Amino acid sequence: MIYFLAAIAAIAGFLFGYDEGIIAVARPLLDKDFPMDPLVGGFMTAAVPLGALVAASIAGRITDRFGRRRALMAAAALFTVGSLMAAGITAVWMLIVARLILGLAIGLAAVTAPLYISESAPLRIRGALVSTYQLAITVGILASYLTGLAIDSDADIPWNDDGMWRLMFALGALPGVLFFAGLVFLPESPRWLILKGFAAEARTSLQRLRGAASPVEGEFDEMVSTARAEVGKKSGYKALLEPKIRPAVIVGAGLFFLQQLSGINAVIYYAPEIFNHAGFDSTSTQILATVGIGTVNLLTTILAMYLIDKIGRRPLLILGFVGTSATMLTIALAVINPTLVPSWVIIVALMLYIASFAISIGPLPHVLMSEIFPLRARGPGMSMASISNWGFNFVVVFTFPLMLAGPGLAFTFTLFSVICLGGIIFTLTRVPETTGHSLEAIEDHLNSGKPFASLRREVPAE
Ligand code: BGC
Numbered sequence: 001m002i003y004f005l006a007a008i009a010a011i012a013g014f015l016f017g018y019d020e021g022i023i024a025v026a027r028p029l030l031d032k033d034f035p036m037d038p039l040v041g042g043f044m045t046a047a048v049p050l051g052a053l054v055a056a057s058i059a060g061r062i063t064d065r066f067g068r069r070r071a072l073m074a075a076a077a078l079f080t081v082g083s084l085m086a087a088g089i090t091a092v093w094m095l096i097v098a099r100l101i102l103g104l105a106i107g108l109a110a111v112t113a114p115l116y117i118s119e120s121a122p123l124r125i126r127g128a129l130v131s132t133y134q135l136a137i138t139v140g141i142l143a144s145y146l147t148g149l150a151i152d153s154d155a156d157i158p159w160n161d162d163g164m165w166r167l168m169f170a171l172g173a174l175p176g177v178l179f180f181a182g183l184v185f186l187p188e189s190p191r192w193l194i195l196k197g198f199a200a201e202a203r204t205s206l207q208r209l210r211g212a213a214s215p216v217e218g219e220f221d222e223m224v225s226t227a228r229a230e231v232g233k234k235s236g237y238k239a240l241l242e243p244k245i246r247p248a249v250i251v252g253a254g255l256f257f258l259q260q261l262s263g264i265n266a267v268i269y270y271a272p273e274i275f276n277h278a279g280f281d282s283t284s285t286q287i288l289a290t291v292g293i294g295t296v297n298l299l300t301t302i303l304a305m306y307l308i309d310k311i312g313r314r315p316l317l318i319l320g321f322v323g324t325s326a327t328m329l330t331i332a333l334a335v336i337n338p339t340l341v342p343s344w345v346i347i348v349a350l351m352l353y354i355a356s357f358a359i360s361i362g363p364l365p366h367v368l369m370s371e372i373f374p375l376r377a378r379g380p381g382m383s384m385a386s387i388s389n390w391g392f393n394f395v396v397v398f399t400f401p402l403m404l405a406g407p408g409l410a411f412t413f414t415l416f417s418v419i420c421l422g423g424i425i426f427t428l429t430r431v432p433e434t435t436g437h438s439l440e441a442i443e444d445h446l447n448s449g450k451p452f453a454s455l456r457r458e459v460p461a462e
Pocket residue numbers: 134137138141259264265268297361362363389393
């Protein structure tokens with residue numbers, strides 16, 4: 001049951017990746033029917049991150065009030081409506097509204113899906129299961145890149161003229177419906193049920209998740225006693241201001257700041273342009289290399305899922321920051337000295353950059369944000385982390401073209417490299433090792449007032 005739950009919740013990740021990437025490949029076709037000036041076009045593209053930012057800021061309240069499952073159902077409905085609306089537009093303003101709706105769905109789901117998985121997963125494989133969400137994002141991105149490849153490979157194919165973009169948008173409704181249908185069969189998060197005082201329902205839900213034959217007493221008792229200890233304490237957004245909870249807020253928001261400022265979406269959104277800057281001027285080479293990036297991103301995320309619960313969060317984060325910092329610097333140096341460094345070095349470095357990201361800085365902020373907040377502040381805490389994710393995503397995507405035109409690629413990538421170096425220090429001084437600890441044990445450590453980063457690994461009993 002838990003695998004089914006993770007797979008269904010991860011559909012939200014697929015839609016996140018698909019809706020992020022699809023606009024890049026649909027845009028040239030769309031422009032034939034609805035020409036847009038740069039400002040309108042930019043706003044239309046940015047409508048998704050904007051909607052996501054708005055939804056992420058209220059998602060914590062929504063999931064705490066109505067439950068994880070119902071919040072995801074609302075997101076699934078929004079995904080379906082937004083996709084169909086985008087497919088059927090007769091004016092540009094309608095597309096902007098449709099993309100705002102899609103953004104709202106993404107923002108709500110981006111907080112709720114990892115939370116729902118984390119609260120329902122058994123400790124031993126929690127990291128791997130939450131990472132399926134990130135895996136699904138990478139599948140969505142690759143799916144949208146592949147659509148681009150299918151269209152570019154033969155400019156004469158008939159669908160290029162026939163409003164093919166409508167079908168591309170409409171396809172997003174399918175996973176939306178599947179997502180909704182799957183949720184109907186899933187139980188609510190046991191921890192949320194306990195939070196709301198439905199202990200009997202929580203026990204039934206936990207038993208369904210673990211299977212009828214598995215003993216759940218120990219796990220259930222731990223959940224209940226932690227929830228009891230929290231009674232009477234502040235909850236919701238107010239709780240985030242407490243000095244004891246602040247370290248978790250810093251880790252959640254800080255990791256997403258670092259994830260975005262590592263430059264990932266400069267690469268994901270602008271890969272063809274980066275290859276162009278690096279001297280690869282054939283469009284097919286650029287798109288092929290872009291598909292290569294999407295593939296490396298996906299495959300390495302699978303490896304990360306295997307490693308996260310084995311070698312732990314902190315070592316993987318450090319590995320990721322070292323790798324991204326070194327590769328960004330290599331690309332910057334190669335761009336500065338084109339005569340000394342052959343241009344294939346840039347492609348290899350970019351692939352290694354993506355691999356370093358995907359093994360670590362991609363999945364881990366999602367995993368950690370679902371683990372570090374105490375139950376009473378988990379929804380709002382994850383909202384804060386997601387605001388950081390979408391806010392800095394928007395900043396990087398919006399400023400990257402300006403940075404390219406101004407200080408240039410080498411300067412920008414050096415800046416990303418320095419920020420990744422900062423990520424190493426941040427990990428060492430701020431990030432706790434949550435591997436092997438139950439969510440309740442992490443909460444106890446936070447409450448103890450000891451430095452958050454002093455939590456060390458515990459190997460769970462098999
Ligand atoms: C990030 C996205 C990014 C994606 C790339 C996610 O973890 O939040 O902004 O596009 O990884 O795989």
